[in-house]
Amino acid sequence: MDIYQIRKANLIQLIGSQRKGACATRWGMSPAHLSQILSDKTEKNLGDDVARRIEQVEGLQRGWMDTGHSPRAEPSNVGQPIPITSPFRPIPIVGIAQLGAEGYWTALSPSEGHINFPTQDKDAYALRLRGDSMSPAIRSGWVAIIEPNGDLVPGEYVYIKLHGVHDEGESMVKELLRADDYEVSLMSVNDAFGRRSIPWEQIQHCYPVGAIVPPSKIVQ
Template sequence: MDDLATRLKQVMAELGLKSSVELATFCGVSQGLVAQWFSGTTRLGPKPLKAFARTQFSLDWLTDGKLPKYRPVAVEAASDVEDAPAIIGTPRLLPVAGRVQAGEDGLLHIDDFPPEQPEGYMVWFTSCVEAYALRVRGESMSPRYLPGEFVGVDPCADVYPSDEVIVLLSDGRRMIKRLLWQRDDQACFESVNKDFQNIVVDLEEITALHLVLGHIPKSAFRPSV
């Protein structure tokens, strides 16, 4: 009988899948849905079809019973697309601590708000209780950061090469840069704005590096709590 259940069994055999549980995992669907396929109570949807598209199977053959033009072969079930990183931390209210703009000197100019009176709050995930957010002002950091966007900052996190950071200097200056390397007694930074050259700073001049978490959607903004 050349029904969908029969064709799915052939697919499983070619892919080396031993059970409906493994088929569900391969397609990214529930075991209950796979059971419905075999019982004939539901059709293949876009999600499993997308999974099967990574193989050499004819989708027409799976859905309409047409014979494939070639013999399907077993392939790796894994996608070339990397899994998204897991969300770490708990949702917190990050105070919008200031408005940030890069100046012509490559330094940051931040209009700080009093700690007890932030501009508002951003609902975001972090394990750092000292994390905060900044609102971007002006075009000086375009196209990386656009006017009105929010960025999250984590002062607690360890910083590694290629991380974007806010650099706090002992003389009170601040910069937003990408850490390129850190060795001996110096660190090299790349500017967000490509108009500025890389700079090398003595470590003794740096009081802190705050990891930039990246963009936070505007929908996360809360004017008050």
């Protein structure tokens, strides 16, 4: 393993079951930068400055990120019965997001239902979608499965919520074109709505969309 592979392995060990976005904020990185370093689909590496900053924030000895460390041993389940579980679980529909600009978060009650969907993201939730900017790829009324702990991948859909007064910032689903340390570039499928670039300081969160499902899958 070269030094960048070692740093990536140590980064994964440090994150563990924590939310990537929270770790990125603590380490002075953008969530997109951290996702690119962790992703196998990009060639982004963890540089010296960021490695030293992570060591300082976490109270680690200088150079810890550059040295291999054995992962913590997991408790053995030998001799214990393995429960049979379904990969599907109920994902609650918690609000409404706009497909175009000028859309604002609308919270929904639990009676709005849920979606049975297989996801490994323990923090996953669902949103009803409104608007025509992503038509015909995504239709108004369909449901997006949001996976906050997933990686941002260019060419795939993301859910973005902007900062606003009283937590009423603009809320939308778009196709991700690019995400760097400074901004996120988005595109609508419908040419009438065009492209848009948003600086990270205006973004409350930017999460991957794991799936888009039809309204017929809603369980009341």
